[in-house]
Amino acid sequence: MKIRRILATAVVAAVTTPVILLSVTPALADAKPSAASQAQQQGERDKPSIEELEKAAEKAQKAYDDAVAAGKAARVVLEAALSDDAPLAVAAKSARKEAADAATVQQNADQALTDAKAVLAALPETATVEEKAAAEKAVADAETAALSAQDAKAAADEKAATAGRAADDARVAAVREYSKVQDATKAALEAKEAADQALADARDEAEPDEPECVFEGKLSTVVTGLPSKIVAGSTTDFSLRVTNGTGKTLDEVSPYVYFHATDKSGYHVIDDAFHLQWSTAAAPAWKNVEAGGRVGAISPLKAGARADVKLRLKVDAKAPAGDGLAFVAGDYINDDESCGGNLPTEYAFELLAAGSAADDADDAEPGKTTPQTPDTRPQGATSTTPVNSGDPAVTGSLASTGSPSALPRFAGAAGAAVALGAVAVFVGRRQKATTAS
Template sequence: MKIRRILATAVAAAVTTPVILLSVTPALADAKPSAASQAQQQGEQDKPSIEELEKAAEKAQKAYDDAVAAGKAARVVLEAALSDDAPLTVAAVNARKKAADAATAKANADKALADAKAALAALSETATAEEKAAAEKAVTDAETAALSAEDAKATADEKAATAGRVADDARVAAAREYSTVQNATKEALKAKEAADKALADAKEEAEQDEPECVFESKLSTVVTGLPSKIVAGSTTDFSLRVTNGTDKTLDEVSPYVYFHATDKSGYHVIDDAFHLQWSTAASPTWKSVEEDGNAGSISPLKAGAHADVKLRLKVDAKAPAGDGLAFVAGDYINDDESCGVNRSSEYAFELLAAGSVADDAKPGKTTPQTPDNRPQGLTSTTPVDYGNPAGTGSLASTGTPSALPQLAAAAGAAVALGAVVVFVGRRQKAGSAS
C-alpha cells in the first residue's frame, strides 16, 4: 500500500531533515476526474494490462539476452576467422607457398631449357653424331620439363587464388554476421527499453489511479507509560492504544512508532541507540519494530473498539545524554482498498547518561486524542502553513523537558509530517482502484 511507504518515508524525513520544504497544501481535495469521451473510454479498454506488459517485458528481456549471447558467439567466430591460425587462412598460406615453389620450379625448368638449347647451338661442326643426338635429346627433355613446370605453376596459382578467396570470403562472412548480430542486439535493446518503459508508465498510472487515502481524525494512537526521562542502558516498557472512533470496521490498522534524539549539542543524531520491540495479545512474542517504524498490525478493528500494542524500548548504554521525540502515527486499509491515516503525535523526553537516577521520570499525562485535545508532548495542533517557505507551524506546549531548541528542526519537521499525511489524501481519484 503506497500510503504506508509514504508515511514511513515522511517519518524518517521528519526526524532527519533540518528544513522541510514541501510545496503542498494541508487541505484535503476531492478532485473528480473529468468526463471521458467515448473514444477515450475505448482507448482505455484497448490498453494492455500490467500483467500483459510484464509478459511483454519478460519476452523483450529474453530476446535481448539471446541477442547479446549471439553477439558474443559471433565475436568468437569473427576473431577465429581473422586469426592467423584459422584453418582456411592456413590453407591459403600453404597454397601460396606451393604456388611460389611451382614458380621457382618453372623458372628452373625454363633456365634448363635455355641452357640445353644453348649447348645444342654451341656444338662445333666436328661434333659427332652421338654428341648431336645427346644435345638434341637434352633440349627435348628440357622442353618437356618446362611444359610440366608451367602446368604445375598454373595449377598451384589457381589453388592459391581459390584458397585466398575462400579465406577472404570466410572473414567477410564472419564480419557481416557480427555486424548483423550487433544491429539485432541494438534493436532488441530498443524493444526491451520500450517494453520496460511501457510497463513502468502503466505501473505509475496505476499508482496514480489508486483510491484516495483520507485523513482520519477519529483513528487515534495514544502512548501511555512513556516517562519524560529515560536513562541510557535501561529498558522501558510502555504501550500504545489504537482506537477506532469511526462508525465502521477498519479491516487492517497499522501503528507506527519512531524514536529520534540528539546529544545535548543538538547536532549529533543518535537514533541508532534506540531499539524498539512490540507485541500484542494476538502476537505475544516480542518482535523488532521495522526500520520504517511499523509496529505490527491489528486486523480487524471494529467501530468504537481499541487495541493495545505493548512496546519495549532498549537504549544503548553508550548513548550520550540528550533530548528526543517519540513519533506516533497510524493508518488503515480496508478490503475495498479504501485507506486513511491519522496525524502524528510527538512525545518529548530527556535522555540521561548511563548510571543516572531519574527519580522524576514519571509517565506523561495521556488524554484521548481529538482534534482539540492532543496527548502530552510536542504535538502538531494545526497543519503547517506551506505558504511559509520555512515550513513552520504551531506546536502545543509541553510539560516534559523545559526547552528543546536543539530539537526545533525535528519538531518543525513533525508538524510537516502531519501535513505530509494530509497530502497523501490529495491524490486524485481515477474512478476505481487498479
C-alpha cells in the first residue's frame, strides 16, 4: 500500500509541477525545495492523526445512528399523518358529511318551494280568500326555508373545503419533513463512510511494509520412485524429499505435488482421475493431499536438514491412455513473515490404459522448472506432528492437519498454469516426435 501511495504522490507531483521549474539551475534547485515539495510537506504536517480520525469516525457513526433514529420517528409521524384516523383527516371527513347533509336539506327545501308554488297556481277561481292566503303563506315560508338551506349549504361547503385543505396540507408537510430526514440520513451515511474510509486508509498507510516472498533455489524438492509409466486403475507408492540448502532454518516448509494429464488427443484434461495421499512415520495414516497439491507442512526445517514424505497415487481405472506431468515444489514462511519457495520441477510419465503392462518402466526423470509469479502475502497456519524418518539428518515436524498458508503457492500455481497450457505442450511434443519418425 505504501509503495502505491508513494508512486501516486510522485505522479501527481510530476504532473502538477510547472514546466518553468525545468529551467531552474541545479544550484537553485538544490537550495530551494519545489512548490510541489513544499505543498507535500505541508500536507504531511496538516494530515490528521489516527486518533483524530478515530474520533471523527466515532462522531460520524453517532450522527448516522441519530439520523437513522430520527428517520424511524419521522416515519411514524408520516404514517400517522397519512392515516384516515389523523385528527385533521377525521375533521375533514366530518365536514364533508355536514356538507352532504346540508345539500340534502337544500334539495328538500327547493322541492318544497316548488310544490308550494304548484299548489298556489292550481287554486280554482272559486277558492276562498282564506285558501289563497294560506297558499301564498306556504310559498313565502318555503322560499324562506330554501334561502336558509342554501346559506347553510354554502357554509358547510366552505367548512368542508377548509378542513380538506388543512388535512392535505398536513399530509404534504409530513411527506416533506420525512424527505428532509431521509436526505439527512443519506448525508450522514456518506459522511460516516468517508470517515471510515479515511481511518482505514490512514491505518493501512501506517502499517509497515510486509516482506516479499523470494525465489529460493536452494530449497530442493525431489521425487523418487515415481515410474515413467503408470497404468490406469493402479496404485503407485513413491516419495518426496525436501532438503534445506539455504544455510538457515526455515520455520515452516510446505511441499507441493500436483498431477496433470491429458488423453492421447492432448485436448481432454483428466486431472480428476488422479488421487494422491501422503504419509509420514510420525503420522502413518494416509491422508488425502489438499486441493492445490499441498502435502502437509514441515516445522521447522533446519539448515542442511531434509525430510521425507511418502506418497501414494491412485489412478481411476476408467482413465484413458495419455501423457502426464507430476509437478513438485516447496515454499516456506518464517516467524518474521519472510517467505519464498522454489520453482516447480516436472516429472513426465506415460499413462497406460487399464490392464496394460508396465514392467519396463524406469523412474521418471526431473525435467525443467516452470517459472511462476509468487504471491507476497502469507496467510494461515498449521498444526504439526514430529517427523521421524529414521535419518539423523532429518529434523522438524510434518503437519497432519491444517490449512494452506497462502504463501507463494508455486506448486498450486503450477497446476493452474499446466491446466491452461499443457495441451499445447503435449501436442507440440507429439508433433515433433511424429516429424522425427
